[in-house]
Amino acid sequence: MSIQLFVPFTEKEQAKSFGALWNPDMKTWYLPDNKYDQIPAVEKWIPGIDRFDLILSPVLMVAHAHRKCWKCNHINTVIALGSSPYYVRDEDWQEFSFSLFQNVTDMSDFLGDFLKNQYPLFKPGFSKTTRSTYWVNHCEKCKQIQGDFHLFDEPGVAFFPTTSEEASRLTINQYRFIFSPLLNADFSIGDHHDLIREYARW
Numbered sequence: 019m020s021i022q023l024f025v026p027f028t029e030k031e032q033a034k035s036f037g038a039l040w041n042p043d044m045k046t047w048y049l050p051d052n053k054y055d056q057i058p059a060v061e062k063w064i065p066g067i068d069r070f071d072l073i074l075s076p077v078l079m080v081a082h083a084h085r086k087c088w089k090c091n092h093i094n095t096v097i098a099l100g101s102s103p104y105y106v107r108d109e110d111w112q113e114f115s116f117s118l119f120q121n122v123t124d125m126s127d128f129l130g131d132f133l134k135n136q137y138p139l140f141k142p143g144f145s146k147t148t149r150s151t152y153w154v155n156h157c158e159k160c161k162q163i164q165g166d167f168h169l170f171d172e173p174g175v176a177f178f179p180t181t182s183e184e185a186s187r188l189t190i191n192q193y194r195f196i197f198s199p200l201l202n203a204d205f206s207i208g209d210h211h212d213l214i215r216e217y218a219r220w
């Protein structure tokens with residue numbers, strides 16, 4: 019459970035002073051999860067960090083729900099990625115407790131590879147509504163995209179429960195990675211996360 023770091027040889031003492039450790043088997047530096055308060059100090063060594071605005075926990079959450087396809091009426095399983103805690107690029111990296119993420123536009127390659135295998139219908143797609151490409155659910159039957167708006171943005175929709183009963187329809191799987199995935203996405207803060215934590219099936 020850690021953040022992978024690419025530390026040049028000449029900077030290794032400095033990295034160590036921030037709590038970075040060397041993994042001899044994987045031949046890589048990493049920041050252990052009890053040192054995540056040092057993320058701002060080691061940020062420059064996180065590979066590709068410039069592309070991302072979120073650092074997730076190495077334990078990825080995947081929330082599952084069901085929703086009828088707007089095009090063909092097929093009942094699909096749709097998913098949302100989540101993390102607890104997660105870190106947001108601000109002036110520093112700020113820790114937040116829990117969110118599901120929407121409008122996912124970029125992610126660490128290993129997370130993309132995992133999703134390709136495990137959830138092949140969650141993949142980049144072009145939304146005519148937002149005129150942008152992001153990682154989005156697709157219908158199992160007709161392959162049309164199932165846009166984030168109808169899953170996240172209106173109270174009572176799949177990933178925005180407003181009651182314990184709505185939250186209880188969610189199932190959450192957890193997947194443990196060696197390193198924290200990096201993500202570009204929108205997060206949200208609100209009571210629905212407490213409902214999900216308490217009433218979803220974990």
Ligand SMILES: [Zn+2]
Pocket residue numbers: 087088089090091092157158159160161162
């Ligand atoms: Zn469909």
